[in-house]
Amino acid sequence: MVQHSTHDNLPDASSRLYRWGVAACRHRLAILILPTLIALACLPLLATVEDRLSSGGWLPFGSEAAQVDRVLDEQFGRHATAHYLLFSDPNGSLLATETLFRREVERTVAPLRNDPSVLAIHTWGTTTNPALHPLLISDDERQSLAIVMVDQDVKTAAAEIPRLRELLTNDVLDVQIGGWPATTEDFRDLTSSDLRRAELFSVPIALAVLLVVFGGVLIAGLPLVTTALALIPTLAAVAIMSRYLETSVFTINVVVMIGLAVGIDYALILVSRYREELANHEPPHAMGVTLATAGRTIIVSGMAVAIGLLGLLTVGVDAATSTAIAASIVVFLGVLVSLSVLPAALSLLGNRVRIHGLVRLGKGGGITHRFGWFATTARAVLDRNPVPALAGSCAMLLLLAAPVLDMRPEPPGMTVLPQSQPARQMFDSVRADFSTSTLSPITLVVEPRNGRPMTNARNLNDLEAFTEALDEIEGVESVVSVWSFLPSGFGSGFLAGGIQVDEELAAVVQPYLTANAAVVEVNIRAAPGSEAAKAILDTIRTEHPRLSDGAFTVLAGGETATSVDLIGHLTDRLPWTLGLVTLATAVVLAVHFRSVLLPVKAV
The missing domain is CATH 1.20.1640.10 (Multidrug efflux transporter AcrB transmembrane domain)
Known part of the structure; x- marks a missing residue:
């Protein structure tokens, strides 16, 4: 007591x-x-x-991934946010290439075409961007993706997800919504x-x-x-x-x-x-x-x-x-x-x-x-x-x-979500069935070291060679650059001169090319933040002088880069x-x- x-x-x-x-x-x-x-x-x-x-x-101030985000916003005007829609036939009988499937996709996204916040909608077979065609269809052609670009930040776009889930319904196809707004x-x-x-x-x-x-x-x-x-x-x-x-x-x-x-x-x-x-x-x-x-x-x-x-x-x-x-x-x-x-x-x-x-x-x-x-x-x-x-x-x-001792800090990302969450389920589906697509690529900002504009014919030629070298890295599925959006046989000299006089061509390449820099997106099979993804990122960051033959300074960003830089x-x-x-x-x-x-x- x-x-x-x-x-x-x-x-x-x-x-x-x-x-x-x-x-x-x-x-x-x-x-x-x-x-x-x-x-x-x-x-x-x-x-x-x-x-x-x-x-x-979770981007550390001044980190390489933060610099990439800043350049994308300031120089490439990437203020827009993307919603990704995954379409599939629940019965498994329709192919995404069939007319009925494509018609249902267009009927589903039709209400968004008059939405003032929507900048563009890309669906398989209708997009004017030829480079997107192989990215929007699954390997077995039974699923297709639609990309809805909106003039909103991620937080504002995330608040719209409940409304989109009610609006984007279809009695023939299953519709899933993914991307960073859905993840948030x-x-x-x-x-x-x-x-x-x-x-x-x-x-x-x-x-x-x-x-x-x-x-x-x-x-x-x-x-x-x-x-x-x-x-x-x-x-x-x-x-x-x-x-x-x-x-x-x-x-x-x-x-x-x-x-x-x-x-x-x-x-x-x-x-x-x-x-x-x-x-x-x-x-x-x-x-x-x-x-x-x-x-x-x-x-x-x-x-x-x-x-x-x-x-x-x-x-x-x-x-x-x-x-x-x-x-x-x-x-x-x-x-x-x-x-x-x-x-x-x-x-x-x-x-x-x-x-x-x-x-x-x-x-x-x-x-x-x-x-x-x-x-x-x-x-x-x-x-x-x-x-x-x-x-x-x-x-x-x-x-x-x-x-x-076994704790591994990771920023919140798509792979951190439980598998019961809709955005995680869509991410896993795209990763498994779309070998040429990813919702979270490694994003590179490439700047020339010779003091000449990035739009210079020689720099464009070196950029094409650099993307080919990136494509050879083990674990890389595909590489998207300004060259992905141009017809075969389109030379660097023609591109350098064409963007000066052709407004349509300049609009097509602008998200991936400016006078100061170029953007390259590296799609990988590994999950963002995984050891395999970190190994590919490390290869790019340490080997880019050799891969570009010393032509470029390269900054790497994206979800994996954010994870590495944060740790x-x-x-x-x-x-x-x-x-x-x-x-x-x-x-x-x-x-x-x-x-x-x-x-x-x-x-």
């Missing part, structure tokens, strides 16, 4: 936290009303919190389902535990209410932030997880301490003492957690930055609510706070815990055998951390991030404990 006395070592009644605790009891209604009104005002924004979340944001929408669906799962399981379990600990329904529900008052404004802030900063689809999951953790943890600290003080003091003084002691602990804990989260800002990718900001906001609001709303609510409950769960009032005004024997036994073991206890604890922690970036930044977080946390703890040894022990 463990007893605590609160008569000795009381904090100074003039401290700010003590005075705030007393004020919280006296002005409890005003303190409760203001956060409630703020939460209610934020509710409309919650309906839009998922609208602009992105599966992207599927990630959003997963996030929503995870949150619903948390609501169905985590919240009832937490409430049951709080009921056992606190011994009353009202007081057990307080931590969940205060957590909600912190979460609602945070999610509203995420909705606003996502309009200006690329915000990861996983940000909401992180915010809810951390919000629940700190909200319940801080409530346990504050309520337990308040009950101890309430056993010997009047409520205002008891609350003042509680905030002057436990309140200070909560502030320091919140600072330590926020420092760890803000360390993600040093990673240098938008997805980590948005997550760090949102998670830090929910910790800040969790501390704020715990030190304002929770004391006011406890004061409002009055004597009902005295109902005990695992804690009882003992003789002489002390506090007795039902499981005090466990604390007594544990302390006795630690006092008698400190070295074995330390060694055992370290061994257990190392054992629990062992899976980290390399994290490997470089991780020591600095850990060092900064450790140092900042140690400083905060040293100021709080007025000790050097305790912060070293903690970190």
